[in-house]
Amino acid sequence: MNYCVECGGRLAEQWVPAEERTRLVCQHCGYIQYLNPKVVAATLPVIDGKVVLIRRGIEPRLGTWSYPAGYVELGETVEEAARRETSEEACLQVSLVRLLDVYTSPGGRVVVIAYLAQCPDGQPRPGSEALEVGLFAPEEVPWEELAFPTTVAALRDWVLSARPGADLARAEEAAARSQRLIFH
Ligand SMILES: [Zn+2]
Numbered sequence: 001m002n003y004c005v006e007c008g009g010r011l012a013e014q015w016v017p018a019e020e021r022t023r024l025v026c027q028h029c030g031y032i033q034y035l036n037p038k039v040v041a042a043t044l045p046v047i048d049g050k051v052v053l054i055r056r057g058i059e060p061r062l063g064t065w066s067y068p069a070g071y072v073e074l075g076e077t078v079e080e081a082a083r084r085e086t087s088e089e090a091c092l093q094v095s096l097v098r099l100l101d102v103y104t105s106p107g108g109r110v111v112v113i114a115y116l117a118q119c120p121d122g123q124p125r126p127g128s129e130a131l132e133v134g135l136f137a138p139e140e141v142p143w144e145e146l147a148f149p150t151t152v153a154a155l156r157d158w159v160l161s162a163r164p165g166a167d168l169a170r171a172e173e174a175a176a177r178s179q180r181l182i183f184h
Pocket of ligand 1: 004005006007008009026027028029030031
């Protein structure tokens with residue numbers, strides 16, 4: 001981001017005393033360009049005790065597994081976005097069961113809001129941005145091939161909700177490898 005959306009002037013890193021931090025500030029009109037994380041809505045659709053994951057057909061992390069997720073559009077509720085993304089990416093019409101949790105990671109650029117979802121009569125199929133869809137029991141989660149630290153964290157929570165006391169050694173190893181994830 002190089003230019004001011006208000007006047008087209010050049011933006012530059014500048015110390016803002018009132019906020020006690022550096023911001024992108026327009027050198028012409030003083031407009032402050034705030035940089036904030038984007039909101040991602042996600043679902044963990046569960047069919048017969050197995051979670052629906054999609055293998056990503058786009059960068060970043062092409063070829064890895066994640067749940068259906070995408071950016072919330074302006075004017076859309078997070079719930080609507082979660083259902084829409086699930087329809088687009090896994091061709092599933094889901095109803096949301098409950099909020100699983102909210103996920104962020106240090107240095108990350110998104111806030112992931114993830115819902116548990118059910119699919120009354122769904123047969124998942126890969127959407128245009130997915131290479132394939134898969135159904136995974138708690139014991140079958142492909143920890144080493146998950147897309148992001150937030151993906152590991154959300155699936156860890158799902159496994160714990162489905163199998164209290166489950167052995168999560170592989171999940172912890174995957175998280176340690178990413179080196180950015182903080183488990184609470
Ligand atoms: Zn300006």
